[in-house]
Amino acid sequence: MRNVKTGWRRGCLLLGTGVLLAVGITACGSSGGSNTLVLYNGQHTETTDALVSAFEHKTGIEVSVRTNDEDVLADQIVQEGANSPADLIFTENSPALEYLQGKNLLAPVDASTLSMVSSKDNSPDGDWVGVSARVSVLVYNTTMLRPSQLPTSVLALAQPQWKGELAIAPSETDFQPIVSAVAKAYGEQAALKWLEGIKTNGLSHEYADNETITSSVNSGQAEIGIINQYYWYRLRAESGSAAMHSAIAFFTPRDPGYVEDISGAAILKSTHHLRQAQEFLAFIVSKQGQEIIAQADSFEYPLFPGVAAADGQPPLASLQPYPITVAELGDGSFPVSLMTKVGLVT
Amino acid sequence: MTAAALGTAPVAVAERSRHRFPWALSTTTVLVVGGLLVPLSFLVFEATQVGWRQIWSILDQATVASLLWNTIRLAVAVTILCAVIGTGAAWLTERTALPGRRAWAVLLVLPLVIPDFVVAWSWSSIFPSVHGYFGAVLVMTLGLYPLVYLPMAAAFRSADPGQEEAARGLGLSRIAVWLRISVRQARSTLLGSSLLVCLALLAEYGAFENLRYQTFTTAIFTELEIGFATAAACALSLVLVGLSILALLGEAVFREHGRLQRSGPQVARGARRHRLGRATPLALLAAALLAGLGLGFPVAIVAYWMVQGGASTLPATVSVAGAAGYSALYSGVGALIATVLALPVTLLAARRPARWTAALERSTFVVQALPGLVIALALVYFVERYMTFVYQSPELLVVAYSMMFFPLAIVAVRSSVARAPEALEEIGRSLGAGPMMVRLRVTLPLVAPGLAAAFCLVFLSGVTELTATLLLVPNNVQTLATQFWSFTENVSYGAAAPYAATMIAMSIVPGYLLSRWFDRRTIHAAPVGTAVGGPS
Numbered sequence: 042m043r044n045v046k047t048g049w050r051r052g053c054l055l056l057g058t059g060v061l062l063a064v065g066i067t068a069c070g071s072s073g074g075s076n077t078l079v080l081y082n083g084q085h086t087e088t089t090d091a092l093v094s095a096f097e098h099k100t101g102i103e104v105s106v107r108t109n110d111e112d113v114l115a116d117q118i119v120q121e122g123a124n125s126p127a128d129l130i131f132t133e134n135s136p137a138l139e140y141l142q143g144k145n146l147l148a149p150v151d152a153s154t155l156s157m158v159s160s161k162d163n164s165p166d167g168d169w170v171g172v173s174a175r176v177s178v179l180v181y182n183t184t185m186l187r188p189s190q191l192p193t194s195v196l197a198l199a200q201p202q203w204k205g206e207l208a209i210a211p212s213e214t215d216f217q218p219i220v221s222a223v224a225k226a227y228g229e230q231a232a233l234k235w236l237e238g239i240k241t242n243g244l245s246h247e248y249a250d251n252e253t254i255t256s257s258v259n260s261g262q263a264e265i266g267i268i269n270q271y272y273w274y275r276l277r278a279e280s281g282s283a284a285m286h287s288a289i290a291f292f293t294p295r296d297p298g299y300v301e302d303i304s305g306a307a308i309l310k311s312t313h314h315l316r317q318a319q320e321f322l323a324f325i326v327s328k329q330g331q332e333i334i335a336q337a338d339s340f341e342y343p344l345f346p347g348v349a350a351a352d353g354q355p356p357l358a359s360l361q362p363y364p365i366t367v368a369e370l371g372d373g374s375f376p377v378s379l380m381t382k383v384g385l386v387t
Numbered sequence: 388m389t390a391a392a393l394g395t396a397p398v399a400v401a402e403r404s405r406h407r408f409p410w411a412l413s414t415t416t417v418l419v420v421g422g423l424l425v426p427l428s429f430l431v432f433e434a435t436q437v438g439w440r441q442i443w444s445i446l447d448q449a450t451v452a453s454l455l456w457n458t459i460r461l462a463v464a465v466t467i468l469c470a471v472i473g474t475g476a477a478w479l480t481e482r483t484a485l486p487g488r489r490a491w492a493v494l495l496v497l498p499l500v501i502p503d504f505v506v507a508w509s510w511s512s513i514f515p516s517v518h519g520y521f522g523a524v525l526v527m528t529l530g531l532y533p534l535v536y537l538p539m540a541a542a543f544r545s546a547d548p549g550q551e552e553a554a555r556g557l558g559l560s561r562i563a564v565w566l567r568i569s570v571r572q573a574r575s576t577l578l579g580s581s582l583l584v585c586l587a588l589l590a591e592y593g594a595f596e597n598l599r600y601q602t603f604t605t606a607i608f609t610e611l612e613i614g615f616a617t618a619a620a621c622a623l624s625l626v627l628v629g630l631s632i633l634a635l636l637g638e639a640v641f642r643e644h645g646r647l648q649r650s651g652p653q654v655a656r657g658a659r660r661h662r663l664g665r666a667t668p669l670a671l672l673a674a675a676l677l678a679g680l681g682l683g684f685p686v687a688i689v690a691y692w693m694v695q696g697g698a699s700t701l702p703a704t705v706s707v708a709g710a711a712g713y714s715a716l717y718s719g720v721g722a723l724i725a726t727v728l729a730l731p732v733t734l735l736a737a738r739r740p741a742r743w744t745a746a747l748e749r750s751t752f753v754v755q756a757l758p759g760l761v762i763a764l765a766l767v768y769f770v771e772r773y774m775t776f777v778y779q780s781p782e783l784l785v786v787a788y789s790m791m792f793f794p795l796a797i798v799a800v801r802s803s804v805a806r807a808p809e810a811l812e813e814i815g816r817s818l819g820a821g822p823m824m825v826r827l828r829v830t831l832p833l834v835a836p837g838l839a840a841a842f843c844l845v846f847l848s849g850v851t852e853l854t855a856t857l858l859l860v861p862n863n864v865q866t867l868a869t870q871f872w873s874f875t876e877n878v879s880y881g882a883a884a885p886y887a888a889t890m891i892a893m894s895i896v897p898g899y900l901l902s903r904w905f906d907r908r909t910i911h912a913a914p915v916g917t918a919v920g921g922p923s
């Protein structure tokens with residue numbers, strides 16, 4: 042009997058230990074030390090990973106990253122409110138940050154950090170700092186189109202000749218600044234009419250993201266699309282020059298399709314690690330941080346003067362984008378409302 | 388222990404222990420059921436907070452109508468196709484003299500271990516024209532027919548050949564016998580497995596996102612993306628849950644409680660296999676086509692992209708080995724919890740047959756009406772509000788897995804518990820062992836195969852799970868499924884392929900073990916049939 046009883050006890054002990062061990066191991070899987078910064082990352086991981094590991098190496102502060110689309114993360118922060126585990130948010134475009142700023146959820150960025158970046162590329166209220174830039178361009182299939190056949194203005198893409206040939210990703214936040222620019226240049230009514238045309242023309246090639254636009258134009262499924270320039274450079278880096286059957290082209294200078302977007306980062310008011318979070322922002326706009334961006338596979342433009350973008354892209358200063366400010370790009374709700382009106386997004 | 392001992396068990400001891408109220412079992416069961424009801428309760432609570440009128444107004448009628456239309460026309464087509472293909476294939480391997488039927492039996496089940504979002508990607512990455520309704524029907528039929536094939540094969544195997552022989556004797560043609568006897572004998576299995584196909588379809592997200600086909604799950608994800616919107620996501624989730632409940636009710640209404648017993652003594656007698664004769668090449672061709680499209684094609688495409696390789700500028704958050712580790716860890720712990728907790732629930736129902744114990748056991752099937760996305764969503768909102776300390780933690784993901792796949796664990800464990808005769812436990816007690824001892828030394832070895840099957844089922848489902856994992860994955864972590872997903876979203880197919888291959892490799896062993904286990908089971912006319920988890 043005694044033997045049997047110890048057997049049972051041992052069994053229980055074994056099972057208990059097993060479960061505890063399992064739970065323990067699971068717990069180790071999470072990286073949630075109290076001194077770890079939590080970064081909600083809406084930027085491409087190409088950029089973020091390199092920055093984070095350099096920062097961890099330099100300061101010894103660990104950063105735990107949660108990656109998703111910037112608009113999802115922004116809304117998640119709004120929903121989480123004061124409970125948000127996030128200390129920082131890093132986005133591809135300014136509207137997501139302006140949206141959080143409007144909800145009064147961002148903490149002011151150190152003045153010394155803001156001063157590293159031209160004030161036009163920062164939050165008008167000093168609540169986020171610009172980190173890198175990207176510019177919207179045409180991508181076209183070089184076996185299907187000659188450069189002379191390309192439209193010079195984004196307005197032309199709504200014309201019937203592009204029906205079934207245009208690839209679009211209207212739900213991607215990168216598209217919103219172009220809509221804002223068109224509305225600013227030609228008025229709301231013209232912008233709606235333009236969106237109708239874009240919707241008709243892009244119906245058969247409506248994708249979830251710019252990566253798919255780029256690859257489908259490159260493979261000849263669609264003739265032409267609008268993307269931010271670096272997607273094309275990334276595809277070229279991935280598949281090699283020999284596999285490229287596409288090229289990018291700028292619109293006419295100051296055309297509303299030619300928009301420079303600012304990627305930025307901010308600290309949440311709810312953070313318990315304000316000092317470390319400020320350190321992170323200071324690092325990513327420092328010369329070292331900006332050089333990492335320049336060398337990373339993301340092919341974005343660093344904002345630091347004198348640090349050139351990778352792969353022989355024309356210098357940022359030489360670009361002639363449509364004049365629209367960060368404040369005018371706003372929090373993204375206006376372009377989304379226009380797209381909702383024509384049924385381009387739901 | 389010999390059979391002779393059965394008769395001599397001292398009744399008094401057994402009686403005493405039988406009449407003691409099973410506090411431990413009951414408490415555990417009530418806690419488990421309570422836990423399983425959290426997601427649905429939270430959804431309903433949330434809807435009440437927002438206001439039903441408000442919820443109704445959120446549900447834009449045109450959108451809901453188009454989602455309903457998309458969902459229903461897909462469900463009808465895929466369910467019918469799966470039923471026809473699954474039944475036909477099961478008939479071929481079980482009741483005909485198809486050459487190589489042992490091998491076919493394995494090859495035809497294996498598509499089950501390939502997640503549907505991988506199947507979808509394998510088609511769309513090669514043929515971009517495979518998308519929309521046509522693509523969804525093709526992919527989902529190929530991905531889900533094993534859910535019909537597996538139970539139907541078991542049903543054909545265990546069916547009583549006497550009735551068929553009698554019908555033949557009465558002059559019915561072969562086809563008439565097939566339709567009126569063989570298929571009818573297995574009708575409750577067919578209905579149950581069609582229900583599984585329906586539920587899996589309603590829960591699927593990854594494949595539809597990949598094929599650009601709008602259903603409720605993709606719409607709920609979109610709502611989450613535009614605004615992390617609780618109210619709208621909850622509203623759509625409730626409609627989705629409503630559809631699942633309708634499917635469950637429909638199955639319950641149409642299920643006939645027909646005679647499934649054997650006509651003669653309870654001794655299994657295998658049916659004579661039909662000779663195929665000149666139809667043999669045709670049958671072989673059909674089997675090869677099905678296995679080729681369902682298993683060969685996706686595996687070949689994964690291999691193709693692996694060979695193609697191709698660098699991705701997108702860095703893998705975790706390596707293949709790291710992701711495999713996380714997948715195994717989370718699915719393993721989830722499977723362990725589900726299996727361990729399924730035991731008391733089924734034991735209570737089996738050993739204390741009463742209305743309340745049956746009701747408790749049945750109520751665990753409520754989660755079957757909740758697609759993984761909905762469970763994940765409810766858990767995220769729930770802990771974000773009330774249990775912030777587990778928010779974005781691996782524990783939450785593990786709990787979600789054990790909740791989502793709990794019905795699978797129940798089905799597997801129950802069939803074993805039913806086969807562990809209580810008389811043996813009583814003998815144990817009569818020999819002086821305490822009730823816990825008996826559980827450990829007598830019951831546990833008897834139900835061990837069922838526990839192993841439950842573990843395999845939940846593990847397999849966890850490894851191939853995408854939807855809920857996307858929502859619940861902890862920071863800095865990627866599982867095989869989520870890392871695969873981010874690579875495919877980035878159009879980095881070469882980089883994505885090794886993750887898919889590892890996922891398939893990891894689930895093939897439990898999948899194979901399960902198909903063997905199923906081989907030895909006869910079919911219970913349980914409310915949900917014999918569930919095998921389709922990846923959602």
